[in-house]
Amino acid sequence: MTAMRSADDARLFAAKAGVTLDDEAARNAASATAVPLAEADKHSRALAFEAEPGQFAAYQQRCKR
Amino acid sequence: MSGDLALLSAAELARRIRGGTATSREAVEACLARIERLDGTLNAFIALDEEHARRSADLADAEAKRGRWHGPLHGVPLAHKDMYYREGRIATCGSKIRNEWVAPATATVLSRLDAAGALDLGTLNMAEFALGPTGHNWHHGHARNAWNPEHITGGSSSGSATGLAARMFYGTLGSDTGGSIRLPAHFCGVVGLKPSWGRVSRANAMPLSWTLDCVGPLTRTVEDNALIMSMIAGPDPLDPTAAEEPVPDYVAGLARGVQNLRIGVPTRFFTEAEAETLRLLAAAREVFARLGAVLIEVPIPDMEKVGAYFPMVMGPESATIHREWLRTRPGDYSAQVRARLEAGLTVPATFYLDALRARGPLLAEFTETVFSRCDILMVPAGMFPAPTVAESEITGGPDLVAKLTNFPRFTRVFNYLGLPGLTVPAGFTGSGLPVGMQLVGRPFDEATLLAAGHAYQQATEWHRKVPS
Numbered sequence: 001m002t003a004m005r006s007a008d009d010a011r012l013f014a015a016k017a018g019v020t021l022d023d024e025a026a027r028n029a030a031s032a033t034a035v036p037l038a039e040a041d042k043h044s045r046a047l048a049f050e051a052e053p054g055q056f057a058a059y060q061q062r063c064k065r
Numbered sequence: 066m067s068g069d070l071a072l073l074s075a076a077e078l079a080r081r082i083r084g085g086t087a088t089s090r091e092a093v094e095a096c097l098a099r100i101e102r103l104d105g106t107l108n109a110f111i112a113l114d115e116e117h118a119r120r121s122a123d124l125a126d127a128e129a130k131r132g133r134w135h136g137p138l139h140g141v142p143l144a145h146k147d148m149y150y151r152e153g154r155i156a157t158c159g160s161k162i163r164n165e166w167v168a169p170a171t172a173t174v175l176s177r178l179d180a181a182g183a184l185d186l187g188t189l190n191m192a193e194f195a196l197g198p199t200g201h202n203w204h205h206g207h208a209r210n211a212w213n214p215e216h217i218t219g220g221s222s223s224g225s226a227t228g229l230a231a232r233m234f235y236g237t238l239g240s241d242t243g244g245s246i247r248l249p250a251h252f253c254g255v256v257g258l259k260p261s262w263g264r265v266s267r268a269n270a271m272p273l274s275w276t277l278d279c280v281g282p283l284t285r286t287v288e289d290n291a292l293i294m295s296m297i298a299g300p301d302p303l304d305p306t307a308a309e310e311p312v313p314d315y316v317a318g319l320a321r322g323v324q325n326l327r328i329g330v331p332t333r334f335f336t337e338a339e340a341e342t343l344r345l346l347a348a349a350r351e352v353f354a355r356l357g358a359v360l361i362e363v364p365i366p367d368m369e370k371v372g373a374y375f376p377m378v379m380g381p382e383s384a385t386i387h388r389e390w391l392r393t394r395p396g397d398y399s400a401q402v403r404a405r406l407e408a409g410l411t412v413p414a415t416f417y418l419d420a421l422r423a424r425g426p427l428l429a430e431f432t433e434t435v436f437s438r439c440d441i442l443m444v445p446a447g448m449f450p451a452p453t454v455a456e457s458e459i460t461g462g463p464d465l466v467a468k469l470t471n472f473p474r475f476t477r478v479f480n481y482l483g484l485p486g487l488t489v490p491a492g493f494t495g496s497g498l499p500v501g502m503q504l505v506g507r508p509f510d511e512a513t514l515l516a517a518g519h520a521y522q523q524a525t526e527w528h529r530k531v532p533s
Contacts, residue, residue: 013411017384019391024461025407031463032408033380037416039373044419053421056276056428057263057308060483060508063432 006030071095072531075141075235075289082129082140089122089129089140089184092235096142096186100233106214108206109228111147111157113187118142121184135182137292144234146225147188148195148271149175158271159191159221161204161397162390172269173304174238174280174297181296186234190224193402195240195273196383197221198248198472199457203399207454210253211532212498216451219252219472221245225283226253230499230532236284236293240270242277242379244446244476247503250283250488251446254499254527256290256518257283259476261509262483263308265294266301274382275306276421277375277480286528287489287518291315294511313512321516323356328517329363329439335475338445345492345500346445352524353443353517363438366431371478374427376466377412377420378481384409400460401469408466428482428508436507441517445475446488446503450496479505487514490527499527 007026014021014029021029070078070092081087097115104110125140148158150168157163175185190208192200200208200223208223210216211230218227222239226249229237239246241259250257258281265280272278282293295315301307330350336343350360384391387406395403435442448471459468479486485508488501504514522528 010408010411013413014407017388017391017410019388019395019407019410021407025404028404028461028463028465029408029411032404032466033376033411035467036373036376036380037412039369040377040416040420043370043373044416044423047419047422048426051422051426053418053424055425056421056483059425059428060261060263060308063428063436063508065507065510065513 071099071232074286075138075284076286076292078235079138079141083134089125090119092140093118093122093142093184096234099231103231103233106209107211107227107231108208109190109224109231109233110144111188111190111205111224112155118184118186125182125184135180136296137181138178138296139182140184141182141236142184142186142234143178143236144186144189144228145175145238146191146222146240148191148240149238150269151175156188156271157205159193159195159202159205162394164204168269170269173266173301174270177297178293189228189237192221192223193399194387195221195242195245195271196402196405198244198469200249201401201454201458209454210451212254215453216498217252217454217457219249219451222249222283226250226255226257229253229255229283229285232531236282236289238280239283241279241281241480242273243375243480244473246281246283247446247476247486247488247501248473251501252451252499254490254501254530255283255285256287256490256528257281257488258290258294258511258514259479259486260294260298260511261485263306264310264485264509264511265297266304266307268301268303272386274379276378276382279480287515287522288316288319291319291515291519294515308509310509315512315515318512318516319519323353323358323517323520326358326441326517327439328353328358328360329435329442330360331365331442331444332362334365334368335444337448338475339449341494342445342447342449342500346443346502349491349502349521350443352521356520356524361439363435363442366434368478371427371481372474374420374423375477375481377416380409381412381417401465404461404465424481431482432507441513442505444503444505446501447472448474450494450498450500475503483508485511485514487518489518489521492527
């Protein structure tokens, strides 16, 4: 599981995007994302193998009145 | 005469202008007088162009005299959130970074309102880059609630909602990525529609999160909302995500009423609002019942799951849009906005893509669970009425994002699901703060929401109350 766990992880991710986080910013980013990442990870495990992004407009049409 | 004109709805003003009993110039003067009196406190405007407004009004009146009518909004003064580009005009997007940025093109929605004859008074305050649910803006000053300036307006369409409540203009465009139309409408006692994702073009409007962003109107009445929607909705060659779905006549559809309309009442999640909000919504349900609607308790799918996926989409998309400025101008963001954008950098690509993979199936699950039992769902727009500016000043700390999440708890889930949501004023708390209900419908079924909201407003007086 790759969910964010530490400020070091947050700093690393941001650095890969070319953005430098200081210690406080890294701690805050890790805190902000820790719970959402864990929650999303839990739900994503039940996703269908075949599910693809980019099909939302088709679902909208299917779900119309 | 001009003082009274400011209190009219957009539709009423348009009818009077067309009937020759009011002029556009009189309406503009009525608005400018209120702006002069109130905006020093409310801070709704970022840039007001009085000279242009008067010139445009005189032109509209001259054309009216010659029988040359531009459209249903001929001569009606509007003003819009400062993120809709107009060629040659500064669009600050509520930021320091774009404080002097001149737009190279005009937003499709502004062009469509221009073609309908509407006037544009100027640009309105907003959360920095539309990223903030409270209405705080540390660059242009916080917007303040017209019902009590000690309280927040909600965001991000802060100036839109408070200026409209204060009768500074007759209608306005907001944008809604997680609740930025519906929340300020709730806090400020006006009508706000977040259309279905893809219903309204986003071309040449500032992006925040392209999967979630929606453009929609805030108005004083539901009739005005239907009128503006009829002007702005529909496909646009400049925005490939604007749906080809045919646009119904929203104004004509208002007459449908709510007889036998099945209105869903949630049994969980949306029941977690504070007590006064729930009491006002219960009273609103009684109004609908008297009008002939059928109220049905409906089960609600796992909205916590939807709420968990939302930041997996908004975080990475907004961080991607802002990445270059986060690298080169991080000090030019306010602390709150910068912290939220930086958090988005830390979401792995697989999590982002999973959130997109889950979106369609979760829409199908929600639609099957809820809309197989009812035609529209009625929920609170917000968990609570407007807090004070001071108590919602959130600028840092490890719990910053968690503190802000409660504001859009009942709105952002419908951005993720792409469903339309209409906030309609439903009354006032004991301390005089507005509370809004949120009506939610199937994809592209804005017409049913507008018909229900209009029927409610025909039976109530909340939308006629004016802040003192």
